[in-house]
């Protein structure tokens with residue numbers, strides 16, 4: 001009997017193509033990738049979507065600055081985002097671009113649905129707009145620039161300009177109570193709680209109708225039947241999450257299986273769009289609402305906001321050249337509690353990678369497998385006559401998955417890593433206490449049992465680290481000759497424990513130590 005796998009749909013924001021990708025973008029993509037891989041290994045049917053947001057004034061202005069057509073510009077920059085996904089070993093199932101035909105059709109249909117429901121009306125917009133945020137702001141939200149009182153500044157620090165133009169509006173003001181009711185009935189919809197509280201107080205202050213079309217430039221999706229208008233970039237962009245499932249066709253197997261999404265992962269600066277506008281649009285279009293929007297924090301670099309002008313932008317390739325792909329993935333998720341802001345520092349990256357990966361996990365694997373290779377004629381020995389210490393360590397290896405599963409459900413990546421590294425430490429303490437190198441001379445049979453226990457712990461560590469460090473975990477599992485069809489979390493049991501008699505190859509180091517002099521490089 002085959003039972004159907006439960007679905008799990010996770011999305012990143014689609015990234016603006018006005019600049020090249022940096023560690024902020026990579027952070028969200030890695031976090032989603034780790035979740036997607038975790039769920040696949042845990043028996044889910046996963047759909048993982050990412051892509052690029054290619055319309056709007058910000059992108060148009062960037063293209064103009066380079067003197068190329070917007071289409072040529074977005075084609076080139078979108079490719080750099082795809083390349084970074086490959087670089088970081090991201091396992092997305094689909095890459096959506098908002099200039100694709102499938103998306104234009106979907107966004108236009110979505111608009112038509114809102115119009116049919118009577119939720120759109122024509123009017124004139126006059127107010128403040130930030131091109132950098134692609135967002136409208138009310139006067140009361142703005143401050144003035146200390147050097148020039150004429151310049152209005154949004155809460156994000158972006159400058160705003162005064163806009164007056166013909167526009168269509170979405171009746172957002174009709175959704176305040178409905179949204180508050182929805183947040184109350186679905187306490188997991190907005191996470192973490194700090195963001196939920198901000199959104200609730202914003203909605204409670206009263207929602208204004210939202211301008212959803214522009215007429216002063218043309219780089220966007222034409223509004224159906226009113227082609228002098230293009231859609232506001234956010235109504236276009238948010239629709240990507242359903243386009244990728246086949247919308248407007250709601251009968252596709254993907255739409256049936258994966259909508260509503262389990263998680264929209266976003267940075268904290270775009271929660272208003274995802275937690276207010278998007279659910280209101282979906283309510284208006286009579287579509288179910290996603291389960292969770294999780295907003296993570298922001299990275300600064302050596303204490304400063306990343307910016308081209310400060311020259312402190314960290315490019316993913318530099319990170320990978322310096323530390324390696326898996327080491328970079330590990331560091332990004334271990335360095336700060338997910339949901340909090342954090343500061344990137346090379347010193348911290350080196351210290352953590354050396355301590356946890358080179359010395360912690362790497363050393364455990366290397367010293368254990370070298371001893372098996374040299375002293376047991378390359379053959380994994382039998383686990384017999386187990387002591388209580390052996391049994392306790394094996395038990396911890398098989399049960400860690402039960403501790404980290406709920407942590408994944410709460411997006412607590414750093415705590416899941418802490419639990420896995422609790423096992424690494426327990427194993428390293430066990431090696432030191434059991435001292436197999438001494439047993440080699442005094443009790444060779446016991447040495448073999450100690451090594452056999454450690455090999456099983458390493459198998460479990462290989463399985464558990466796969467979502468975070470897929471290549472390194474594969475290397476560990478390959479060295480142990482674990483078959484490809486025995487690498488899921490359901491195999492973290494005694495029943496699938498590594499068999500005695502397996503021959504291993506000469507072990508190769510997995511996590512090289514990063515040299516101190518590179519700190520100042």
Ligand code: ME8
Nearest residue numbers: 013014015016024025028053237238266267298299
């Ligand atoms: O907002 N720290 O695109 P965007 C952490 N197109 N995360 C960061 C970051 C940093 N310093 N910088 C960027 C958009 N991010 C819209 C989204 S979705 C329908 C449309 C990450 O290119 C974080 O996930 O400005 C943030 O939300 C996203 O990149 C913003 O990317």
